[in-house]
Amino acid sequence: xxxxxxxxxxxxxxxxxxxxxxxxxxxxxxxxxxxxxxxxxxxxxxxxxxxxxxxxxxxxxxxxxxxxxxxxxxxxxxxxxxxxxxxxxxxxxxxxxxxxxxxxxxxxxxxxxxxxxxxxxxxxxxxxxxxxxxxxxxxxxxxxxxxxxxxxxxxxxxxxxxxx
Amino acid sequence: xxxxxxxxxxxxxxxxxxxxxxxxxxxxxxxxxxxxxxxxxxxxxxxxxxxxxxxxxxxxxxxxxxxxxxxxxxxxxxxxxxxxxxxxxxxxxxxxxxxxxxxxxxxxxxxxxxxxxxxxxxxxxxxxxxxxxxxxxxxxxxxxxxxxxxxxxxxxxxxxxxxx
Numbered sequence: 511x512x513x514x515x516x517x518x519x520x521x522x523x524x525x526x527x528x529x530x531x532x533x534x535x536x537x538x539x540x541x542x543x544x545x546x547x548x549x550x551x552x553x554x555x556x557x558x559x560x561x562x563x564x565x566x567x568x569x570x571x572x573x574x575x576x577x578x579x580x581x582x583x584x585x586x587x588x589x590x591x592x593x594x595x596x597x598x599x600x601x602x603x604x605x606x607x608x609x610x611x612x613x614x615x616x617x618x619x620x621x622x623x624x625x626x627x628x629x630x631x632x633x634x635x636x637x638x639x640x641x642x643x644x645x646x647x648x649x650x651x652x653x654x655x656x657x658x659x660x661x662x663x664x665x666x667x668x669x670x671x672x673x674x
Numbered sequence: 675x676x677x678x679x680x681x682x683x684x685x686x687x688x689x690x691x692x693x694x695x696x697x698x699x700x701x702x703x704x705x706x707x708x709x710x711x712x713x714x715x716x717x718x719x720x721x722x723x724x725x726x727x728x729x730x731x732x733x734x735x736x737x738x739x740x741x742x743x744x745x746x747x748x749x750x751x752x753x754x755x756x757x758x759x760x761x762x763x764x765x766x767x768x769x770x771x772x773x774x775x776x777x778x779x780x781x782x783x784x785x786x787x788x789x790x791x792x793x794x795x796x797x798x799x800x801x802x803x804x805x806x807x808x809x810x811x812x813x814x815x816x817x818x819x820x821x822x823x824x825x826x827x828x829x830x831x832x833x834x835x836x837x838x
Contacts, residue, residue: 550714550832657824664825668714
């Protein structure tokens with residue numbers, strides 16, 4: 511049983527790390543000026559999507575029972591509110607640092623999880639409900655956040671080649 | 675063991691069906707004229723991404739050992755070649771039908787797979803290699819194609835609100 515669980519966890523982590531590395535590399539290659547552009551006319555800016563992904567990944571820490579958020583102040587401007595809602599965003603260099611910190615903390619925490627831990631409930635489902643819905647586990651959060659990340663990766667890539 | 679495999683298969687299928695339904699609904703709501711627009715200036719057109727996703731999903735049939743491709747002629751214009759390579763694409767109404775046919779065939783075939791089948795090798799890995807790399811299974815193909823679909827969903831959504 512545990513062998514098979516390990517295989518499944520590897521599948522989930524490989525997919526997550528694949529998109530996380532691609533997206534991190536993409537943000538690294540974009541200049542601060544490029545990040546200020548909209549990914550498509552009238553759509554979100556690169557800087558908003560950067561903060562959005564950091565905030566969503568930061569919120570995985572409590573959701574997976576791995577600790578408190580590092581930057582809870584990002585939730586309002588980058589998750590609850592849309593881009594261009596009047597918030598002053600952190601400058602790009604600050605977000606570049608936050609990206610590294612949040613994803614490093616996640617990676618360190620993931621390394622402490624056993625395969626059984628990954629198949630245990632996440633923190634938004636009760637023990638009661640989890641008995642009937644065992645798919646609502648931590649690994650499912652990772653799968654879901656991987657697709658979310660991929661959907662925004664496909665947008666941020668449009669900033670490549672935009673004027674610096 | 676099989677209980678856990680079933681849970682994992684449900685996780686994978688839920689994620690796939692979630693993005694597939696969202697993307698199918700999005701294409702349905704876009705007019706033929708909107709599909710002719712680029713998703714962002716200088717980027718792929720909606721019609722190219724429509725054909726690309728159909729062709730990639732069609733190629734899942736042989737890769738998962740579920741049969742031959744329905745529309746092998748889509749591979750050259752929509753996978754091997756980039757948009758604007760000089761191909762005359764099928765008109766939108768034809769692609770709308772192809773989308774339904776390919777995804778219906780996949781859904782029917784998926785329904786025949788047991789949890790053990792999903793954890794068996796896909797057709798691009800040898801039995802020999804699979805012994806050492808058991809994550810290279812059919813379910814992993816589904817996870818990978820879900821992220822691929824999500825990355826393009828995030829782009830096609832930009833066609834909403836474009837001029838008809």
